[in-house]
Amino acid sequence: MMVENKNNPTRRHFLRDSLWGACLAGLGGIAGFLGRKSKGTNTVWQIDPELCVACGNCATYCVLEESAVKCVHAYAECGYCKICFGFFGPEPFDIDEAAENQLCPTGAIKRSFVEDPYYEYTIDEKLCNGCGKCVKGCNTFGNGSLFLQVRHDRCLNCNECSIAVACPSGAHKRVPANKPYLLKRVDHA
């Protein structure tokens, strides 16, 4: 009787084991591919600045006590105006940084002199509550360089975002996670 030597595999065993190995490698490849593909189609919430009407709902409908929505600034689109109506109220007493002249109720917009007559405006995100009042002012009189965005370091990415439900213009929508911000394009014409 011939005894099979396990340390000396036959051609059949070799082919069978190779086939199993190839199948496992193929399954791994498919799983990896699908995993990568599903990661690419992950989405997050974001505000389309071309649809946003700065209604103020972002400030109050977010489940977070301090909204995940903040004002951001497209510097390339900004006119660096001396009299910025995103910074100043419609009827400022004076053209300076005194609180009574400022539009933002929380003082979240900072103004710094660049050169006569240009000023740079920056957002203090800790103070911004996403109310969009400055966005209204900038859109009405200026270039619309101030706009609202969901900040993904704060957003919980809820399955059903309460801001999206309350958004009157359909501006709050899902975007691919690998392109999480909808920034304003620069078009001076």
Add this chain to the structure above:
Amino acid sequence: MNRRLGTINIKIFAGVLAAVAIVIAGVAVVRLDTTGKKGSGLGKEYVYDIKELAKIDPNLILYEEAVEAISTGFTDSRAITVDSQGSIYTAGDKAIRVFAEGGNLVGEFKLADVPRCLTVSGDGKIYVGMKDRVEVYDGRGKRLASWESLGDDAVLTSIAVSKNDVFVADAGNRIVLRYDTAGKLINRIGERDKDRNVPGFVIPSPYFDLAVGHDGLLRVVDPGRHRIEAYTFDGDLEFWWGEFSAGVEGFCGCCNPVNFAILEDETFVTCEKGLTRVKIYDAKGAFVGVVAGPEQLVEGGTAGICQFPADCQAGGFDVAVDATGRILVLDTIKNVVRIFARREAG
């Protein structure tokens, strides 16, 4: 017996409690606003309100809409001018449309690109400013010339012609270019120059208008400084007028006026964006009165034009005047020409 009554009382109490809870829950659900229809709930300090600013004393309004508005037929109206015969030229989309004084369409010709501004010379040539170059057409729409491009940064916003000169406002490069009628560049006007006391133009947005005054000086809007400046053709800054004010006598917002025209009696007609107002100033820049305010020009009467960002940016109306003193306002939101005539006294 007492125990039984006590059990019944507890059951009734529990039932009433459950009913009250259901009613409260029902009211809470009904009152719950998940759709945002009841507004943000933010206090009044968060509301952007310029309704009061939009109101204008009716006694200051000197003009009224004289005839029915003319539809330009464009989806994107850009500019308006009137020639010496009273014909109304409008630029928009990729075409020029010409209307008779009464409003009938009498001509149209297509362009290869979107026109930004236009003017008509005394000999009937039509100078059209495209984004980066000037094109010249005859009255039938035949292209006579296309001048050299001013580069990618150029955004031409206004063009004016005098006897021998053509002036072009380039908002992108913040400069006025003076050409001869053949398209040869003669000189540049408005570049910052301390020695000549020229501060340079401040142009935050693509609105930068100019016109040749009846006194022979070139008038150019410096919108970031809220004023109209007077230059010689050689580029010397002679004087200016205008100031920032939220009140009706001044120019409101970051950058106004956006456009202007000069009447035969040398008074100025100015257009503002944001708070859409068309107003009259005398030759020295003193406020005279209002042609039309937001209540006349904009649906809703206030900043309703800015419901969407794209609407806001379309709020820069253009203006032209004709020899009879009528003021023609190109409404770039509704794509119509609105014609205003001076109210009769009394």
